[in-house]
Amino acid sequence: MLAQIFEDPRLLQTLSEAQYDLVLTDPAIASGVVLAKYLKLPTVLNVRWITSGDGHSIIAPSPLSYIPVPGSGLTDNMSFTERIKNLFFHGLIVYREVFMIGPHYEAICDKYIEGGCDTVSLLQEADIWLFRSDFVFDFPRPTMPNVVYIGGFQCKPAQPLPADLEAFVESAGEHGVIIMTLGTFVSALPDDIAEDIARVFAKMPQKVIWRHTGKIPSSLGNNTLIVDWMPQKDLLGHPQTKVFVAHGGTNGVLEAIYHGVPVLGIPLFFDQFDNLLRLQERGAGKIIRLADVNVHTFEQGLKEVLHQDSYSHNMQRLSVLHRDQPIPPMDHAIFWVEYVMRHKGAAHLRTQAYKMPWYSYYSIDVLVALSAAGTFFLLATLIMFRVLCCRGRTSKVKRN
Numbered sequence: 001m002l003a004q005i006f007e008d009p010r011l012l013q014t015l016s017e018a019q020y021d022l023v024l025t026d027p028a029i030a031s032g033v034v035l036a037k038y039l040k041l042p043t044v045l046n047v048r049w050i051t052s053g054d055g056h057s058i059i060a061p062s063p064l065s066y067i068p069v070p071g072s073g074l075t076d077n078m079s080f081t082e083r084i085k086n087l088f089f090h091g092l093i094v095y096r097e098v099f100m101i102g103p104h105y106e107a108i109c110d111k112y113i114e115g116g117c118d119t120v121s122l123l124q125e126a127d128i129w130l131f132r133s134d135f136v137f138d139f140p141r142p143t144m145p146n147v148v149y150i151g152g153f154q155c156k157p158a159q160p161l162p163a164d165l166e167a168f169v170e171s172a173g174e175h176g177v178i179i180m181t182l183g184t185f186v187s188a189l190p191d192d193i194a195e196d197i198a199r200v201f202a203k204m205p206q207k208v209i210w211r212h213t214g215k216i217p218s219s220l221g222n223n224t225l226i227v228d229w230m231p232q233k234d235l236l237g238h239p240q241t242k243v244f245v246a247h248g249g250t251n252g253v254l255e256a257i258y259h260g261v262p263v264l265g266i267p268l269f270f271d272q273f274d275n276l277l278r279l280q281e282r283g284a285g286k287i288i289r290l291a292d293v294n295v296h297t298f299e300q301g302l303k304e305v306l307h308q309d310s311y312s313h314n315m316q317r318l319s320v321l322h323r324d325q326p327i328p329p330m331d332h333a334i335f336w337v338e339y340v341m342r343h344k345g346a347a348h349l350r351t352q353a354y355k356m357p358w359y360s361y362y363s364i365d366v367l368v369a370l371s372a373a374g375t376f377f378l379l380a381t382l383i384m385f386r387v388l389c390c391r392g393r394t395s396k397v398k399r400n
Contacts, residue, residue, distance in 0.1 A: 001031055002031050002034055002035070002108050002112075003108065005035065006038070006108070006111075006112040012038075015035075015039060016039065020039070020041055021041070021042070021340075021341040022036075022041055022042040022043065022044055022127075022337070022340050022341055023035060023036035023039070023041050023042070023043050023044070024044045024045075024046060024337065025043065025044075025045060025046070026045070026046050026047060027045050027047055027049075027050045027051065027055070027119075027123055027126075028047075028048075028049045028050060028051065029051070030050075030051050030105055030119040030122065030123070033045075033119065033122040033123060033126065034105060034108060034109060034113065034117070034119075034122065036122075037109075037113055037117055037122055037125075038112065038113055042127045042340050042341075042344060042345040042346075043122075043125070043126040043127055044126070044127060044128045044130060044336070044337055044340055045123070045126045045128070045129045045130060046130045046132065046333075047129055047130065047131055047132065048131065048132040048133055048250055048271070049070075049271060050119075050123060051097065051101045051102075051105075051119055052093050052094075052096050052097035052101055053069065053070050053071075053093045053097075054069075054070050055123075055129060055131065056131075056141060056142075056143065056147075057093075058120050058123055058124060059123070059124060059129065059144050059146075059147070059354075060141070060142045060143050060144045060147070061142045062141070062142070064083065064086050064087055064090055065078070065083055066078065066139075066141075067139070067141050068086060068139070068274075069086050069089040069090045069093060070089075070093075070271060070274055071089055071092075071093075071273075071274070072085060072086050072089040073273060073274070073277065074086055075139065075277065075281050076139040076140070076141075097120070101119070102118060102119060102120070105118065105119045106118050106119075121354070124350070124354040125350070125354075126146075127146065127340050127345045127346040127347070127349070127350070128146050128148060128336045128337075128339070128340055128346055128349070129144075129146055129147045129148065130148050130150050130153075130333050130336065130337075131147050131148065131149050131150065131151070132150060132151055132153070132250060132254075133149060133151040133250075134149055134151030134152060134254065134257075134322055134329075135149070136151075136257065136318050136321045136322045137151060137253065137254065137257060137278055137279075137318070137322070138151075138278060139278065144349075144351065145349040145351075146346060146349035146350055148332060148333065148336050149329070149332075150329040150330070150332055150333045151254050151322075151329060152254040152255070152257065152258050152322060152329050153328075153329035153330045153332075153333055154233075154251060154254075154255070154330075155233065155254060155255055155258035155259075155329075156233065157237060158233060158234045158235075158236070158237020158238060158259070159231070159233075159234050160234070161231065161234055161235070161238065162231075165209075165231075165235075168207060168209070168225055169207065169209075169235075169238055169240045169241075170240070171207065172206060172207035172240055175204075175205040175206045175207070175242075176206055176207075176240045176241065176242035177206060177207045177208070177209060177235075177238070177240045177241050177242060178201070178204065178206050178207070178208045178209075178241075178242060178243045178244075178245060178302070178306075179208075179209045179210075179230065179232075179235050179236070179241055179243075179244055179245070180197075180208065180209070180210045180211065180212075180244075180245035180246070181210075181211035181230060181232060181245075181246060181247075181252075182211070182246070182247040182266065182268065183246075183247045183249050183252065183268075185268075186247065186268055188212060188213055188214025188215070189212075189214065189290075191214070191215055191217075193290070193293050193294075194212065194214060194215070194217045195217045195218065195219050196293065196294050196295045196298060197210075197217075197293070197298055198217035198218075198219045198220045198221070198224065199217075199219040199295055200295055200298045200299040200302060201220075201221055201223065201224045202219060202220065202221025202222075202223065202224065203221070203299070204223065204302070205223075206223070206242060206306075207223050207224075207225070208221075208223055208224040208225065209224075209225050209227060209230060209235065210224055210225065210226055210227070211227055211228065211229065211230050212226050212227075212228075213228045232252065232255065233255055233259075236255055236256060236258075236259040236261050237259045241259075241261055242261070242262075242306060242312075243261065243262055243263070243264055243302065243305050243306055244256050244261045244262070244263045244264070245263075245264045245265075245266070245302070246263055246264075246265060246266070247265070247266060247267060247268050247272050248263075248265045248266075248267045248268075248271075248272035248273065248275045248276035249270075249271075249272060249275070250271065250275055253275045253276070253278075253279060254322075256279075256285075256315070257279075257284075257315065257318050257319055257322050258319060258322060258323070259319065260312075260315050260316040260318070260319035261315060262284055262285060262305050262311035262312050262314075262315045263276065263279055263284065263285035263286075263305070263315075264285065264286055264288065264301050264302055264305045265279070265280075265285055265286065265287045265288070266287075266288055266289075266290055266293060267287065267289070267290070268290060273287070279315075282314055282318060283310055283311065283314040284311060284314040284315040284318055285305070285311070285315075286301050286304060286305050286311070288301045
């Protein structure tokens with residue numbers, strides 16, 4: 001895509017002559033930051049993940065002793081063996097960035113960007129990071145002045161449901177509604193798993209709304225409504241909704257927190273297990289791995305989240321904490337985008353640490369210099385004492 005852009009003189013001329021104020025991009029794919037470098041424009045990142053993992057990892061101190069690496073399945077409370085595992089996963093991410101991802105972008109930079117560039121440096125040069133997370137949800141960690149947390153920026157109060165859907169939801173009575181969706185990438189599960197899930201839903205007293213576009217399970221109950229799309233945010237905000245069965249995407253998890261609906265998670269790929277793990281650690285959700293889904297495990301997990309009050313109470317507590325902000329996340333994001341446009345960037349918020357070699361960043365050179373000075377002083381002292389002792393012995397021999 002980048003090569004096609006840079007090989008199109010008319011497009012580049014159009015972009016340059018438009019006199020844009022900034023580039024707003026998601027750096028999970030780094031094309032936007034490379035284009036911003038070419039156009040010499042301030043950059044605002046709408047970010048959670050970068051090309052090689054969590055965005056924090058290249059801008060803020062990230063001690064591996066308590067900051068879990070994405071994909072490791074760990075929390076911020078690690079045992080000795082878990083810290084070894086965390087270090088191993090960190091090594092995999094570094095390998096992926098250095099040998100698998102970085103070279104592709106560097107080749108583009110060397111060909112089209114004067115002086116060349118690399119994605120890590122480009123990301124570190126970004127003016128503002130609009131980070132799609134929230135420390136109500138994420139584990140506490142060091143951060144930087146140009147990181148603005150906008151987790152849940154897309155969340156809004158629920159709107160009225162379409163009449164037919166509202167009638168179905170209200171027909172659930174005191175038992176309430178379960179909603180299930182596995183996001184936009186996965187519309188259907190393997191037939192055997194879908195049959196098991198449908199069989200469990202059919203046994204529940206609740207009504208079920210299930211986004212499923214695959215083969216209709218033969219075990220589907222009369223209480224289950226199959227849809228190919230659902231107004232997820234409005235359903236999550238409906239007082240009848242009791243449980244959200246979900247894959248664990250960032251947006252869905254934050255919407256569940258906003259509306260206070262506990263989650264039964266079936267993670268599939270990307271960041272989904274890590275997202276659900278954070279809910280599970282806070283007692284607001286439960287994880288079932290896809291390989292473990294069957295009639296027994298799914299029914300047990302669903303009833304646990306439904307009937308153990310702790311899940312609902314913990315999620316309600318997270319919802320209260322998440323909503324208790326002086327400025328709504330969307331307004332926060334808008335302010336900082338306009339701030340960068342007004343001031344042509346925000347370089348004063350970027351640390352100079354990014355320009356330091358690793359041995360200076362970790363003060364290795366200072367430690368080596370101090371160690372050398374200390375060693376020199378110690379050796380000089382020993383030599384001086386040895387010379388003095390030798391002189392003393394010589395004087396004594398002469399007198400004798």
